[in-house]
Amino acid sequence: MTDPKRLLAQFRRDGFAVVPPMTPPEIWGPLTEELPAVLAEEGPQRFFEEDGTTVRAVYGLHRRGGPWQALAEASPLTALARLFLGEDMYVYQWKVNPKAARRGDRWQWHRDFDFWRAADGMRRPAALTAAVFLDEVTEENGPLRLIPGTHTDRPAAAASAGNDGSDGSDGNTGGGAGGGGWAWITSSRNAYALPDPSTEELARTRGVHEATGPAGTVVFFHGNLVHSSGPNHSPHTRTLALISYNAVSNAPPADHPAARQDLFLNHDAKPLPVGDA
Ligand code: SIN
Ligand code: MN
Numbered sequence: 001m002t003d004p005k006r007l008l009a010q011f012r013r014d015g016f017a018v019v020p021p022m023t024p025p026e027i028w029g030p031l032t033e034e035l036p037a038v039l040a041e042e043g044p045q046r047f048f049e050e051d052g053t054t055v056r057a058v059y060g061l062h063r064r065g066g067p068w069q070a071l072a073e074a075s076p077l078t079a080l081a082r083l084f085l086g087e088d089m090y091v092y093q094w095k096v097n098p099k100a101a102r103r104g105d106r107w108q109w110h111r112d113f114d115f116w117r118a119a120d121g122m123r124r125p126a127a128l129t130a131a132v133f134l135d136e137v138t139e140e141n142g143p144l145r146l147i148p149g150t151h152t153d154r155p156a157a158a159a160s161a162g163n164d165g166s167d168g169s170d171g172n173t174g175g176g177a178g179g180g181g182w183a184w185i186t187s188s189r190n191a192y193a194l195p196d197p198s199t200e201e202l203a204r205t206r207g208v209h210e211a212t213g214p215a216g217t218v219v220f221f222h223g224n225l226v227h228s229s230g231p232n233h234s235p236h237t238r239t240l241a242l243i244s245y246n247a248v249s250n251a252p253p254a255d256h257p258a259a260r261q262d263l264f265l266n267h268d269a270k271p272l273p274v275g276d277a
Pocket of ligand 1: 099107142143144242
């Protein structure tokens, strides 16, 4: 196991830490068996690529229990997430992005906190995501791209337009079917993307880390970190399990006008029990 103190120092400095396979296959393996059924399940939790048929994202996995809950609560994950956050936390959002072979499209540069603040009324970026690789991730199949140090930039400095989704409309007509008013969040051309030229410039100055590795690798990244991923040009899927943990003290107000339904977001901010890192 990689030294937690070193990982914490890295997370504080860069806003992310990539940990080589840390969750044993017994924990994430059962997810890959259930995944085809989860991707096939119809409903507003499921979002598509622009072709309207390839699944791009499935939300609401905090509601599934079984191996989904087991992974989100697995002690190697929660111990590091708790260490990085420095506060009691709960599972805020739990989704899978399957990025299909040859058809999975890019995710533009963005900060998750910009979405969470606009959509849910989250107050501080006291949240992070653990991205667990359910497939091997290579330079060809659309790895996460992270710009080190951007987690301490002022939030939302360059975020573009606002569509809070509350009117039930799809803020981006090309964003694919499903999800009622929330397709703008998952679209490859979404409303809160950071402007490409200025972010590419930022990427050139600060550098970009492409997070690759075997299945079971975990990338922890801060809620305010600028990140993206390219299209999948390879013949292999690039499935990421994305479990976002939020500090209990940072739970969005229950009366936020545009609060997403429980189908997308966990409103139960009960602290997770956590073991030692
Ligand atoms: C990706 O699946 O590559 C992007 C994940 C995200 O930003 O939510
Ligand atoms: Mn993101």
